[in-house]
Amino acid sequence: xxxxxxxxxxxxxxxxxxxxxxxxxxxxxxxxxxxxxxxxxxxxxxxxxxxxxxxxxxxxxxxxxxxxxxxxxxxxxxxxxxxxxxxxxxxxxxxxxxxxxxxxxxxxxxxxxxxxxxxxxxxxxxxxxxxxxxxxxxxxxxxxxxxxxxxxxxxxxxxxxxxxxxxxxxxxxxxxxxxxxxxxxxxxxxxxxxxxxxxxxxxxxxxxxxxxxxxxxxxxxxxxxxxxxxxxxxxxxxxxxxxxxxxxxxxxxxxxxxxxxxxxxxxxxxxxxxxxxxxxxxxxxxxxxxxxxxxxxxxxxxxxxxx
Numbered sequence: 001x002x003x004x005x006x007x008x009x010x011x012x013x014x015x016x017x018x019x020x021x022x023x024x025x026x027x028x029x030x031x032x033x034x035x036x037x038x039x040x041x042x043x044x045x046x047x048x049x050x051x052x053x054x055x056x057x058x059x060x061x062x063x064x065x066x067x068x069x070x071x072x073x074x075x076x077x078x079x080x081x082x083x084x085x086x087x088x089x090x091x092x093x094x095x096x097x098x099x100x101x102x103x104x105x106x107x108x109x110x111x112x113x114x115x116x117x118x119x120x121x122x123x124x125x126x127x128x129x130x131x132x133x134x135x136x137x138x139x140x141x142x143x144x145x146x147x148x149x150x151x152x153x154x155x156x157x158x159x160x161x162x163x164x165x166x167x168x169x170x171x172x173x174x175x176x177x178x179x180x181x182x183x184x185x186x187x188x189x190x191x192x193x194x195x196x197x198x199x200x201x202x203x204x205x206x207x208x209x210x211x212x213x214x215x216x217x218x219x220x221x222x223x224x225x226x227x228x229x230x231x232x233x234x235x236x237x238x239x240x241x242x243x244x245x246x247x248x249x250x251x252x253x254x255x256x257x258x259x260x261x262x263x264x265x266x267x268x269x270x271x272x273x274x275x276x277x278x279x280x281x282x283x284x285x286x287x288x289x290x291x292x293x294x295x296x297x298x299x300x301x302x303x304x305x306x307x
Contacts, residue, residue, distance in 0.1 A: 001021065001023045002022050002023070002036050002037060002139050002284060002292055003023050003025060003031075004018060004022035004023065004024050004035070004038070005025050005033040005037070005039070005054070006024050006025065006038075007038060007039065007040040007044050007045075008043070008044040008063075010039065010281070011277075011278075012287050013278070013281065013282075014266045017289070018039070018285060018288065021289055021299060022254075024138060030055050033056060034056070034182070034306070035057060035061075035062070036056050036057060036059070037057070037058065037059045037288055037292070038054070038061070039056060039062075039063070039165075039288060040062050040063070040249055041064050042062055042066040042067060042068075042069060042299070043064070043268075044069065045062070045067070045068075045069020045070045046060060049070050049105045049146050051071065051074065051080075057078075057080050058081065058291065059080065059082075059083070059223075059287070059288065059297065060075060060080060060081070060082045061080045061083045061284050061287045061291075062082065062083065062084045062085070062284070063281060063296075064085060064270075064271075064280065065085055065086050065093075066193060066194055066220075067082065067301050068194035068221065070082055070301075072303040073303060076303050076304050076306075076307065080304075080307075081304045083287040083295055083298070083300050083301065083304075084299060084301050085280040086144060086299055088276065088279040089271040089276050089279070089280055090144050090148045091148055091276075092273055092276040093145050093148075093219055093270040094151075096245055096269070096271075097149050097217055097270075098149065100243025100244070100264055100266070101137075101189070101217050103243060103264045104217075104242070104243045104264055105129060105132040105215070105241075106129045106130070106132070107126075108264070109264055110261065111129075114210040121204075132156050133157055134158070135156065135158055136185050136186045136187070137159070137160055137187045137188075137189060138161040138162065138182065138184070138185035138186060138187065138188045139160065139162045139163075139172075139189050140162075140163050140164075140188060140189065140190045140191065140192050140201070140202070140224075141162075141193065142168055142170065143164075143191070143193075145191050146162065146189075147170070149189060149191060150162075158189075159173075159179050160173070161173045161174075161175055161184060161185060162181075163176070163177070163178045163181045164257070178201065179203075179209045180209075182206045182207075182210045182214070183209045183227055185214065186213070186215065187214070187215045187217060188202070188210050188215070189218075189219070190202060190203070190221050190224050190225065191220045193220070193221070194223050196225045198220075198221075198223070199222065199223050200223065200225065202218075202225040202226060203226050203229065204229035204233070204304045207225075207229055207230055207233045207239050208239070210239060211238070211239070211240070212237050212238060212239065212240050213240050214239060214240050215242070216230065216241070216242045216243070216244075217243045217244075218243075218245065219245045220246060221246055222244075222246040222249070222250060225248075227247065227254070227257075231254060231256050231257050233258065234257075234263065241264075242262070242264075243264040244264070244266065245266040245269060245270045246270075247268075250267075250268055251267065253267075283299060286298055287299060
């Protein structure tokens with residue numbers, strides 16, 4: 001049997017399928033010379049030194065759409081294929097983005113706490129909230145998930161703007177400058193990949209352009225937002241609200257951010273439903289089994305599509 005190195009956890013269903021085809025090893029007990037395949041996830045990735053030590057490595061199958069924790073350029077140089085799990089989580093992450101937007105607009109956490117505290121009975125109705133209808137929404141990264149977000153916003157009659165490295169053949173309005181787009185937005189939704197090209201792309205300038213009535217939603221990577229600048233803006237009122245599923249050093253979330261009443265914070269659960277995680281796990285395993293069978297894969301990352 002081929003030798004598989006497991007990084008992070010897998011479900012029982014995934015393990016059952018993998019065990020039929022691989023000898024599974026964990027990080028605390030493996031022979032680098034024997035490992036031909038690795039299963040990991042978007043958070044853990046694979047340490048560059050570890051990857052360098054696996055001289056017979058052929059495939060890294062990652063459970064997640066993001067893969068910035070894997071040096072795909074080095075993998076491609078060595079002829080190592082890297083796969084991820086696009087498409088199967090598009091709808092779920094898009095739903096999470098809209099959930100965060102609506103929770104910010106309608107102050108769901110504030111009003112939930114108001115009812116639970118007894119203040120509704122004691123003090124009467126809470127302050128009014130904002131309508132999410134007819135808003136201008138800027139999407140940073142109009143890839144597969146970004147386009148699904150735009151599609152799901154249709155019932156709210158949103159005007160869609162977008163920013164990315166290239167203009168796409170879509171009906172939405174393209175901006176080649178992110179700050180300029182933020183100036184024209186009510187909401188900025190971040191769904192761009194992580195990595196060096198997008199590191200803190202949402203700068204202090206972008207955040208301030210979004211403004212005191214603006215809402216920042218991040219369902220991509222914590223690294224794409226200047227977290228310190230965002231916290232300062234939320235504290236001062238330079239930014240109105242933030243709905244965040246990802247953070248710069250998760251699971252460590254700054255106390256200052258947790259203390260802010262104008263935030264909705266989720267523990268990186270954009271795709272975390274039973275159904276979607278099962279589909280992601282199945283695709284992760286499918287890539288491994290297909291590669292073992294005939295050397296091909298189903299969903300390579302773009303950097304490895306030529307292999």
